[in-house]
Amino acid sequence: MHYSKLFSNGILIACLLIPVSSFAADKVSACVESGKTLYAAKNYTKAKETFTRCVKMDASNVDALLSLAGVLLTQDDLNGAEKYFNEALKYMKRNSPYWSYVYSMLGDISLKRQQNDQALKMYSKSLEYNAANVNSLVGKGVIVEYQGDKQGAAEYYRSAIAVEPMNLIARKRLVNLEPDYLTDEEILEALKQRYAVKPETAELTDADRELFAAIHRDEQRQGVTYLKNKYPKMPGEYVVTLNKGTGFEREILTLDGYKALEKSIGQDAFNVFNRAGVAVRDIYSLRDMKGNKIYTPESTLTDSGFYVYTEALKNRKRFLLPSESVPPTPAFLAQLEQRQEDLKKAGYIEISRSEVKMLENQTLCSEDTLRKNLGLYVLNMSKNERRYFVQARTSDDKAGVSYYYVMSSRKKRNPKVKVPSNALVETYALYGYTLCASDGELIQ
Structure with missing residues (x-):
């Protein structure tokens, strides 16, 4: 969302309407008037320089503070705009008509920063002073729409249109929500x-x-x-x-x-x-x-x-x-990573696919039997990828069968590898039996 497009209109409207005729002889008022002329001509750089000079002339002049804050907001200087809007609040009279305007602009600043909770507070505060502030109604609608309350957002947009029928922002957003709020x-x-x-x-x-x-x-x-x-x-x-x-x-x-x-x-x-x-x-x-x-x-x-x-x-x-x-999601990959860590802590070591084939050949057992009875664990990474583990830390002869054969195979390549004893394998070998029958099931 490009907030500048939502709230670019009317930033200085309130300031431009501040009467200056009664202060025509005042240097600060003349300075502010000069800055407003520059702003109206979209010469924002010169307007900023002028309003800055006005504030230096009188740091408590609300007109000058609001004007400077407004032009800074136009230039997306959010920190500067926030500073001078808050400064203006310090000097505004209780009956000032600009309380709603200032809080509405502070809401825009928070919204541009994606600080939605703060923006909601500012817009709500603005509407306490003026329930017909269109900018605050639209801004509040945007936030509650983001929060998932489509019906509530539609009500704010409708209220904005009731005040300003030609407000195209509110109309466009209201049209977008039609399936969610129409009866x-x-x-x-x-x-x-x-x-x-x-x-x-x-x-x-x-x-x-x-x-x-x-x-x-x-x-x-x-x-x-x-x-x-x-x-x-x-x-x-x-x-x-x-x-x-x-x-x-x-x-x-x-x-x-x-x-x-x-x-x-x-x-x-x-x-x-x-x-x-x-x-x-x-x-x-x-x-x-x-x-x-x-x-x-x-x-x-x-x-x-x-x-x-x-x-x-x-x-x-x-x-x-x-x-x-289908590629695995980050959450699924994290889950797999955690599962591998859990297997290692439980005493499993990872083996290769070729070692799995060796196990099947040496034992005549199916992969399913190796998994169910003989200490092989298969971790499905994806549709076409699997990783294999065998239990290396067990006193159960059945659960240690796969580890025994894997280590025996590895010892042929590296004599330093230690092959654990396994009574089940050794007994079957002594009598010349195979561990599994021709159907791949374990011989009991």
């Missing part, structure tokens, strides 16, 4: 506007709700723009325009437009994956990095498939071929 009746009406249900439909079904969420999602992904770029002359039945001729005109997808969009994106993605080197036969079997299919049975993209496609457009591979395994 069943409102969703049903929205579907009728999109010709997605029959005009006489009176009750919203779960399938209708899911359809609205899907169409709305594609609208927020700039689906209308996509279709306009796709078709030199876009079919009129694909898009409907709401609030035509107003400052918040909005184009939405019809059901036909949604279906055309989904089909078109699915085909575009097919071509992108093919150009990325994926064989045609494998494209519809691609999965995301969690192993989920990225294509639906209708050859359209799933939500995760859309992300994989957009990443592929940036030459970033975020898909798995049918032959590729």
Whole structure:
């Protein structure tokens, strides 16, 4: 989120409205007026220099302090802006109309720092002084939206629009939240506007709700723009325009437009994956990095498939071929690391895959039998990767069988290796028996 885009407007509006006519003869007031002129001309560097000079002339002049804080915030000097807004609070009179403004700006500073709890406190304080402060209403809405309270966020955005109907920030964020706060009746009406249900439909079904969420999602992904770029002359039945001729005109997808969009994106993605080197036969079997299919049975993209496609457009591979395994998550890798440490503490040593094959050949036991009865432990790292361990610290002859054979094999390469005694192995060898029968099961 680029907070500067959310709150760039109106930073110095309160300051610019401070009357100066009664202080026309005052040097500080004249200085501040000169700085405001520079600010209005977007000459922020000169404005900052001027306001700094004004504050030096009178360090308790609220007008000068607020003006300097405002221009510093415009320049993203958060520490400087915070300092002078707090300085202004020290000298503001109880009946000053700017308490709400200052706390709202302090909220913006905390929000830009991603200090959401502090920002929430500042916006709340601002609204105590002025319940109609639009900046604070929008800012508070942003924070509660981040916290997961979509309904609460919608209420703040609606309140902001009630005060300032043309506030495009609040309107845009409110539109983004429609699937989360609209009532069943409102969703049903929205579907009728999109010709997605029959005009006489009176009750919203779960399938209708899911359809609205899907169409709305594609609208927020700039689906209308996509279709306009796709078709030199876009079919009129694909898009409907709401609030035509107003400052918040909005184009939405019809059901036909949604279906055309989904089909078109699915085909575009097919071509992108093919150009990325994926064989045609494998494209519809691609999965995301969690192993989920990225294509639906209708050859359209799933939500995760859309992300994989957009990443592929940036030459970033975020898909798995049918032959590729799902990569382990960091949490799973940490769990495996801890399991290996636990095995070592319990007296296990790691052996190679070739040593496992040696065990099977020497004992005639299956891997399953070696695991169940003879001290072999298998740690599954991934679909195609396994690590093997044998118990090296045990008084149980059965559990020590695998370790005995491993050490005997290693002694052939290194005479210094010590081979532990194992009564079970030695008894079977004495009588010429094998440990397991032809089916790989242990002979009792």
